[in-house]
Amino acid sequence: MSLKNKIFLALLLILTPTLTMAQEIIPIDQEPPPGAIRYEVTLSGEVESQILQSLTYISDTISLKNRPPMTMAQLKRRIREDISEFTKALRSFGYYASEVGYTIDTETEPVKIDFQIKPGPPYLITQVTITSICPDMDPDTPMPSPQTLGLEKGQRIRSSKVMDAMDIIIRDFRSKGYPFPIVEISEVIIDHREHSASIHYTLDPGPWAMLGEVSTEGLDRVKPQYIHERIPWETGDEFKTSKINQFRRQLTVGGLFSMVEINHPDELEDDNTLPVRVKVTERKPRTVRAGIGFETDIGPELRLGWTHRNLKGMGETLEFDLRLSDPLKHVEGRYTIPSFLRRDQKLTLKTGVTQEKQDAFDSESVYVSSMLERSLSDRLSVGAGVGYRIGRVKQFGESKDLGLVYFPTDLTWDGRDDILNPGTGISFNLKVIPFFDTLDSKSKFVKTYSSLNTYLELLSEKRIVLANRTALGTINAQSKSHVPPDERFYAGGGGSVRGYSYQTAGELEDGKPVGGLSLAEINNELRFRVSKHSGFVLFLDGGRAFDSSYPDFDQKLYWGWGLGYRFFTDFGPIRADIAFPVNPRDEHDSSFQVYISIGQAF
Structure with missing residues (x-):
C-alpha cells in the first residue's frame, strides 16, 4: 500500500478518542488544584453540525476542561494539539484547505478560548476507478458504479465513504460468483488547484466459484x-x-x-x-404458553397454548389454543405441514369449538378448515382454502341454525422489522371469503376485509415510533338479515376503537349492538420508549360499523383517545391502556375503559 494511501486511511483514526484521552478524563465534581487555569471553550465558524460534533468529540481542550492546566504554556500546548487534530478531521470530511485559529481572553474568569474554524472550499470527487489485477476475470464483468459506491462525481470526498466503498465492492463481487475478493485503495489524488479528488481502487476478485x-x-x-x-x-x-x-x-x-x-x-x-x-x-420442540388479559367491558381473560414444532422431524407443527372469558370460550387445534408439495408452500388444518355470549348475540359452533399458503417472496404470501362451520346463533330471541361452507383467500405483505414490537415498515393484509349456508339457500354473501399498518421510527432504537393502522371491511349480501350476526362487522373494544365497549361502536337496538355490513377503523399511536423495559403511548382511535355494504362516511365515526404503559420483555411488550370516548352516548358509553394484554395494540 502506498504512503499516500496509508496517510489517507489514518485520517479515520482521528474520529476515535484515544486511550490516553479516556484515561485523562476525571470526575466532574473533583476540585482542580489551587492556581489551575479554569477555562471555557467555544467553536465558531460556518461549520455543519455533524463536523462540529466530531471536532467537539476529539478535542482534548474540551474533554479535559475539568482537569485544567497549571500554566498558560500547558494550556496553549493543549490548544495547538487540538488545531492539528481539527485539521486532520476536516480533511477526512473533504476540506483540505481549512484554516483553524484561536483566541484566548485572559481578562475573564474563567479564561475564554475560541477556536475559529474556516473549512475552506470542499474538495469534490472527479473520478473513481476500480482496476482488476486478475487476468482471468471476465472482462465483461461489470464494476459497481460510483453511485453504488456512494462516491458520485461532484460529491464532497469523505474518508468514511471511501472506506465503506471497499466493503461495497467486496459484497458486489461476492454476489457475482467470487467468494474471496480483495480490495485495496491504490491511490487517492488530491488536486489543491482544482479543489478536487480522484480515488483509485485495486481489485483481486480471486477465483470464480x-x-x-x-x-x-x-x-x-x-x-x-x-x-x-x-x-x-x-x-x-x-x-x-x-x-x-x-x-x-x-x-x-x-x-x-x-x-x-x-x-x-x-x-x-x-x-x-x-x-x-x-x-x-x-430448540426444544415443545412450548407451553399462558397469558392473562383484562378489559373493563369483558372482564378477565385466560389464554393457554401448547405447541409441538417438530412432530415428525420435518418441522410439522401441532398447536392447541384455549381462550376463556365470561363472554367467550374457544378451543382450537392446528396442524401445519411445511414444504407441502413444494418448498415454498405450507398446509394448515384447523378445527375448533366456540361458544360466545355477547351483548350482540349468543352462538355455539364447531368448524374445520384447511388453508394452503404459498410464499411468493420473503415479504409476500398468498393463501386459499376451504372450511365448514356448523352452529346456532341467537339474536333478540330469534335462533338460527347454520351450516356455512366458506372459501377463504388471503394476501399478506409483511415488511415490518419486528413482528412483536415493530419500529419501521409496512404490513398489509387482504381477506376475501365467500360464504354459502347449506341450511338456507338465501344466505350467501362475500366478506372482504383489508388492513394497512405503517410504522415510522422518529428517534433511533425505537425511542419514538409513530404507528398507524387503517382497516376497511365490506359484506356483499342481499340484506343484513341474510348474514349471521356472528359474521357481521363490529367495532369497539381493545382491538378496535378503544374507549367504547366491545362491539358497541355502531348501530344499537335496545342498547345492544346489531352489527353491520361494513367497517372502518383508524388507529394512531405515538410510542415512547424511555428505558430498556419501560415505555408509554398516546393514542387516538376512530371507527364504526355501518348498516350499508360500504362505509358511509357521512355518518359520524366514534373516536376514543387515551394513554398506555408498556413493559418490554423478550417475548414482546405487556400493555396496559386507559381510553376515554370523545363522543360518548350518555346512556350507553362508560366514561373510560381499561385494557391489559400482551403485545402491541397493532
Missing part, C-alpha cells in the same frame, strides 16, 4: 432432509451471498433452531465448487 455440497452438524430430532429441502440452489450454481443469506433465513424462520451458522472453507475444491457447512442448535 460454484456452490458445492452442503454438510450439516448439530441435528438431533430434525431430519437432514428438512435442511436439504430448503437449500435454494443446485450443486454447481454460481456462488452468490444472496443465496447463502436466503438459506439462513429459510432455516431461521421455521423456529426449529436457536442458532444457525452457515460458512464455507477458504479454498475451493478441485472442481471449483465451494462446500457449504451448516451448524445448528435445535
Whole structure:
C-alpha cells in the first residue's frame, strides 16, 4: 500500500478518542488544584453540525476542561494539539484547505478560548476507478458504479465513504460468483488547484466459484432432509451471498433452531465448487404458553397454548389454543405441514369449538378448515382454502341454525422489522371469503376485509415510533338479515376503537349492538420508549360499523383517545391502556375503559 494511501486511511483514526484521552478524563465534581487555569471553550465558524460534533468529540481542550492546566504554556500546548487534530478531521470530511485559529481572553474568569474554524472550499470527487489485477476475470464483468459506491462525481470526498466503498465492492463481487475478493485503495489524488479528488481502487476478485455440497452438524430430532429441502440452489450454481443469506433465513424462520451458522472453507475444491457447512442448535420442540388479559367491558381473560414444532422431524407443527372469558370460550387445534408439495408452500388444518355470549348475540359452533399458503417472496404470501362451520346463533330471541361452507383467500405483505414490537415498515393484509349456508339457500354473501399498518421510527432504537393502522371491511349480501350476526362487522373494544365497549361502536337496538355490513377503523399511536423495559403511548382511535355494504362516511365515526404503559420483555411488550370516548352516548358509553394484554395494540 502506498504512503499516500496509508496517510489517507489514518485520517479515520482521528474520529476515535484515544486511550490516553479516556484515561485523562476525571470526575466532574473533583476540585482542580489551587492556581489551575479554569477555562471555557467555544467553536465558531460556518461549520455543519455533524463536523462540529466530531471536532467537539476529539478535542482534548474540551474533554479535559475539568482537569485544567497549571500554566498558560500547558494550556496553549493543549490548544495547538487540538488545531492539528481539527485539521486532520476536516480533511477526512473533504476540506483540505481549512484554516483553524484561536483566541484566548485572559481578562475573564474563567479564561475564554475560541477556536475559529474556516473549512475552506470542499474538495469534490472527479473520478473513481476500480482496476482488476486478475487476468482471468471476465472482462465483461461489470464494476459497481460510483453511485453504488456512494462516491458520485461532484460529491464532497469523505474518508468514511471511501472506506465503506471497499466493503461495497467486496459484497458486489461476492454476489457475482467470487467468494474471496480483495480490495485495496491504490491511490487517492488530491488536486489543491482544482479543489478536487480522484480515488483509485485495486481489485483481486480471486477465483470464480460454484456452490458445492452442503454438510450439516448439530441435528438431533430434525431430519437432514428438512435442511436439504430448503437449500435454494443446485450443486454447481454460481456462488452468490444472496443465496447463502436466503438459506439462513429459510432455516431461521421455521423456529426449529436457536442458532444457525452457515460458512464455507477458504479454498475451493478441485472442481471449483465451494462446500457449504451448516451448524445448528435445535430448540426444544415443545412450548407451553399462558397469558392473562383484562378489559373493563369483558372482564378477565385466560389464554393457554401448547405447541409441538417438530412432530415428525420435518418441522410439522401441532398447536392447541384455549381462550376463556365470561363472554367467550374457544378451543382450537392446528396442524401445519411445511414444504407441502413444494418448498415454498405450507398446509394448515384447523378445527375448533366456540361458544360466545355477547351483548350482540349468543352462538355455539364447531368448524374445520384447511388453508394452503404459498410464499411468493420473503415479504409476500398468498393463501386459499376451504372450511365448514356448523352452529346456532341467537339474536333478540330469534335462533338460527347454520351450516356455512366458506372459501377463504388471503394476501399478506409483511415488511415490518419486528413482528412483536415493530419500529419501521409496512404490513398489509387482504381477506376475501365467500360464504354459502347449506341450511338456507338465501344466505350467501362475500366478506372482504383489508388492513394497512405503517410504522415510522422518529428517534433511533425505537425511542419514538409513530404507528398507524387503517382497516376497511365490506359484506356483499342481499340484506343484513341474510348474514349471521356472528359474521357481521363490529367495532369497539381493545382491538378496535378503544374507549367504547366491545362491539358497541355502531348501530344499537335496545342498547345492544346489531352489527353491520361494513367497517372502518383508524388507529394512531405515538410510542415512547424511555428505558430498556419501560415505555408509554398516546393514542387516538376512530371507527364504526355501518348498516350499508360500504362505509358511509357521512355518518359520524366514534373516536376514543387515551394513554398506555408498556413493559418490554423478550417475548414482546405487556400493555396496559386507559381510553376515554370523545363522543360518548350518555346512556350507553362508560366514561373510560381499561385494557391489559400482551403485545402491541397493532
